[in-house]
Amino acid sequence: MADFWYDLGIDILADLISFALGAVATYFIVDHLLEKKKRERELAQAKPLAKSAISFRLWPILRVVIFSLFPLLRISQKKLKADFFKIAEENHFVFIFEEIERLIDIYGNRIPDDIQEDLMNFGYHAGDFCESISFIKINFEIVDKLEEWKTFPDDAKKLGAEAEALVSKLVERDLVPKTFAGRFKAARDIANKRKRA
16 A cells, blocks of 8 residues: 555656646747747837948948958959058958947847847958958068968958848848948949059
């Protein structure tokens, strides 16, 4: 008889534990879904003012890309080597990294997670590019042996392509005004028409 009550007690305890675990799991799943719905609703209600504000903070970042990065893509490796200290300014790319962090801090609740991730990756890649410039300058006497120097043109191209893809995605997702892409292209065309360094 004692075994019966013992087994019954174990069964009841196991059922209670299973019920408690199920209730906790359900609570967290429902809470996550409600939070996701709330965030989607907030994003759907983004006002034109928020779009203008995001583009306003993003524009100086893209100006650095247009007028500091894109010119690096248009000159020969020989010319770049001759004028590297004058042409490649690492502080510009530090600015990109810092401003993207600020943009996410201020408007993160208006920017979808995947776009935030794209922005953060772009910021980190700009930071890496900045470190490459600094490293090349510090070790310029052996520049031809540096891996950073060998990959510099490709790294610059990748960063430029990433900026262009980011602009397209932001416009496509309606996070910046439709005119933003045209403005970016016009500024890039002006930069490309300038006399090469």
